Amino acid sequence: MGLLDVVLGVLAVALLAAVVRVITGPTHADRALAFDFSFAVLVAAVGVLAVRFDTPALVHLIGAATLLGFLGTVALAALVERGPR
Amino acid sequence: MSVQTVIGNGLILVGVVLIAVAAAGLFRLPDVYNRTNAVAKAAALGVTVVLIGVGVLLPGRTTIILLVLAIAAQLFTAPIAGYAVGRAGYRSGAQLAPNTHRDELAERYSQDT
Numbered sequence: 512m513g514l515l516d517v518v519l520g521v522l523a524v525a526l527l528a529a530v531v532r533v534i535t536g537p538t539h540a541d542r543a544l545a546f547d548f549s550f551a552v553l554v555a556a557v558g559v560l561a562v563r564f565d566t567p568a569l570v571h572l573i574g575a576a577t578l579l580g581f582l583g584t585v586a587l588a589a590l591v592e593r594g595p596r
Numbered sequence: 597m598s599v600q601t602v603i604g605n606g607l608i609l610v611g612v613v614l615i616a617v618a619a620a621g622l623f624r625l626p627d628v629y630n631r632t633n634a635v636a637k638a639a640a641l642g643v644t645v646v647l648i649g650v651g652v653l654l655p656g657r658t659t660i661i662l663l664v665l666a667i668a669a670q671l672f673t674a675p676i677a678g679y680a681v682g683r684a685g686y687r688s689g690a691q692l693a694p695n696t697h698r699d700e701l702a703e704r705y706s707q708d709t
Contacts, residue, residue, distance in 0.1 A: 514605050518612045525619035532622055532631075540628045540685030544635055547677050548622055551639040554670070555615055558650040559608060567659050573647065574666040581673035588680035592687045 515563045522556045543587035550580025600652060607649030614642030626693035628685040636678025643670055 529552065532545035554576045561569035621634025644667050651663040692699060 514609065518608060521612050521616055525615055528619040528623040538628055538685060538688065538690040540681055540688060540690050541631065543684065544628065544631055544678075544681045545622065547681065548618065548635045548639055551618075551635070551643050551670075551674075552615060554666070555611065555643050555646040558646050559612075562604070562608070562650055562653045565654075567654050567656055570650070570654070570659050570662045570666075574662055574669060577666050577669045577673070581669070581677055584677040585680050588677075588684040591681075592684035 515559055518559055519556060519563070522552050522559070526552050526556075539591045540588075543584060543591055546587055547580060547584040550576060550583065554580070600655075604649045604653035607652060608646050609649075611642045611644070611646030611649060614638050614645060618642060626695075628690045629682055630693065632678050632682045632685070636674055640670060640674030643674075 526549055529545040529549040532548075533542050536542060554573055557569055557572050557576060561567060561573075615638070618634050618638035621638065622631050625631045625634055647663050647667050647670070651660055686701065686705075
């Protein structure tokens with residue numbers, strides 16, 4: 512078990528913290544923030560996986576995931592700002 | 597182990613430690629504004645450092661170009677996302693932590709506008 516496997520484990524724990532924050536809230540802004548953070552963790556995990564499996568093609572996903580996470584977070588923030596429905 | 601491997605693994609380790617700090621902040625800090633602070637700074641910096649480490653470990657023209665684009669996008673968009681979430685939280689009435697000293701926005705802001 513190399514360093515990169517340990518790193519992936521730490522990222523999994525970080526993702527778990529985001530899931531706990533999505534479940535417990537307490538506000539919808541917290542949930543939008545946890546979504547943003549989970550996309551950051553996803554981007555880092557895809558980068559580490561590209562190194563781990565020696566697959567440079569996975570790097571293409573990183574840019575797409577970055578922009579997707581940003582757009583999703585801004586859309587969620589706009590929904591939260593409009594108030595509870 | 598070559599120098600390249602050591603530097604790349606070290607950068608990935610530093611970045612993941614920063615992401616872990618952001619996760620601890622997201623888990624433990626008292627209100628949504630503090631958590632926004634932790635995630636917008638530490639997670640964005642952590643992802644950037646991890647991606648630099650990936651670029652060191654996987655050299656190649658295409659990889660480097662894609663990683664530079666991704667890092668630039670990350671550094672431009674992460675503060676905007678954090679700001680948007682904080683603003684949405686305030687406008688939707690998220691409570692501040694009980695030990696907050698001042699709310700300077702309260703006297704300049706009305707719920708109607």
